[in-house]
Amino acid sequence: MLVVRAKGCVADNKHNIQNKFNYHTRRRKHEEIDCKEIKTISCSQIHNTKQSIEEIAEITDKDLENEQEQNVLAPKLGKNIDFSDYGPPLGRTQTFAAYVNRSPTLQKLVDLGVDLSVVEKKEGVPEKLLQLDFDKHITKHIQFLTDVGVPAGDIGLLLTRNPAILFEDVDILQQRIKYLLETLGFEFTDLQRIICANPKWLCTSIDELRNRVEFFQREFKLSLPLFRKLTLTYPKLITYKLHYIRANTFSIIVEMGFTRSELGSMLMFKPRIWTLDNKDLVERFNFLHNSLKIPHRLITQQPHCLLARLGHLRQRHFFLHSLGKAQYDPALPNYVSLLALVTGSGAEFASNVAGTSAESFSNFLKTM
Template sequence: MIGRCLRLNGFKEIVKNVSNQSFCSSLAVIKNNELSNVETSQLEKQKIIEELISKNTDEYLVYDKRLDANLAPFSDKVDLEYLDDLMPPLNATFNLAHYINRMPTLQRLVDLGVNLYVLEQDREIAQYLIRLDFNRDIKQHLLYLKSLGIEDDALGTWITCNPLIFRESIENLNIRLEYLKSKKFTQEMIQMILIRYPPFLSFTVKRVDTALGFLQREFRLTGNDVRQIISHHPKVIHFTHLRYKAISFALKEVMGFSGDQIRKIIVGAPSCIYRDCPHLEKTFDLLHERNGYSRELIVNSPYCLTAQLSMLVARINYLKLLNLFQPDPKKPCFTALDDLCVVSLPVFIEKCAKTSVLDFIKYTKSC
């Protein structure tokens, strides 16, 4: 196109060359009866260019929108769809949505409910997805996942959580499932694991076996304990033995729980492993040291250790303001830990505070 930005250095020489050439040579296709109009337009453009040179207002670039005017359109002989295919290659931004129209595999993934925006944030995954062929790389895995109990409407979310599943061969996936069966995980347990934590299926047998062994030894768990924990909280397999050791040390050495009490806490609230040690220690300090809940009560309601600290503080202080807080189960109006940590706000207000949700909200805003 003549109307592009041109550098002043050598600009006059370019204009001279342009003036010596027929403008017709710069067009893809042109009709014979349009020749006189094009030549007239070319003379006008040369005058504009000479005017820009004489002004010399920019040290680097000169540009005038009039240079783009009156260009002849493409003729009917030009294949516009072919021109549309002449797109630049995928760039470093990996905006996958921009390339859906030219990649049928991405279209099929979107139809399944896969969130490409989430996946394209990882450069490696984005590069991996654009190389996939649906029939060759994806179809058999989808049928396999459905055979394991993954519902059709959940496939998109599942793949979004574990897009690298297509790297694994069906044979390797079967080996991993057979390993779980050898450890007496039932079909229902396996289905729960895969639905709740899709990346689990990508872990090698060695990694899973090592993690289960560390988990069992560190917290003195039985086989049934391990199966129960992994079935309901399969994400614990994601953490290393160092996390298990840190949690065990905090519960035993810092908080003073016995080995059997630690086992009960982990079995009753496996999500304790998700929390970092400072959070567990601060929660224990609030409940036991500052407000008098015994270790036995905490063991019986272990989820209290994973509760949001600000919520616990607000509820305890609100009950103290109303003279309704009682951590001793032997005394009247005992405040159970489950009422502080587990139940919803309306239930807490109705059962413990005997006021209204609005009053509680006003109290929290005044603090």
């Protein structure tokens, strides 16, 4: 091949002319010419050379002429072509709505129940999703999810929450399932619970998952069966942000003063406490323990109260207080359990726990 250095230097004209006319014998010629002679050819000269190549090719190559007859734009005689789908290409858009009537893939996803209005807001997802073909790429994943035990009705919801599953390789997903079954020792029937409750689980790599298992076993001193139990109680906790989990553990032990065993029983019963915002959690505990004087023992037995909003807790407590029914000590008569305090809607609470009507509860709220 010709050594070209497009530096714009003046080249040897004699050599260039020679080169132009002896295209077919260029390789041989190149070998003959001393390396010192061929140094650089300017850009325009390269262009000239290319043109000459084309001229020669036109004359010599007869097949090319035949090909030129079959123009792409010319109508193909004797063949029926459907032009109804032809149109200008779609431009940039912010929603899938512009594409969905033309794209069978998106239509099938909508039929599955995937909420595209949610999916399109996720960063980086729309571009990748538009490149997929339903039959080629997505069917495998749906087959995989069905095999794992996800009910057909839940697939749409699952893909809405985590469309990134579709961008993962099925073999890698299989490996992650294999890790769950073989290394961590989950039952096959548990997979449905884990994947439906935590769609992001499948996108967590095995290394990351191994770190998480080690973290939970170390932080809470859990054995593997207990870890499995914790996972099945609240699968989201395992892949949750570690910052939240560490901060809440610190608050529960140091700020609130629960013992390690109390912490363990709360963790196994209501792991969702660890996903709360730290400030909210401390505020709720502060109200329950310092204002209502509820001991640690009762909160450990009924940790539901830490999951209720502080505003709701206050409203209900003060309503009971106004009726003279705010009595949270199980040893005394007319005991109201913490569970009863936080469950049900306002109307249900008013009739079942406070023994009044929804209207009187509503009227009470207007005196706060």
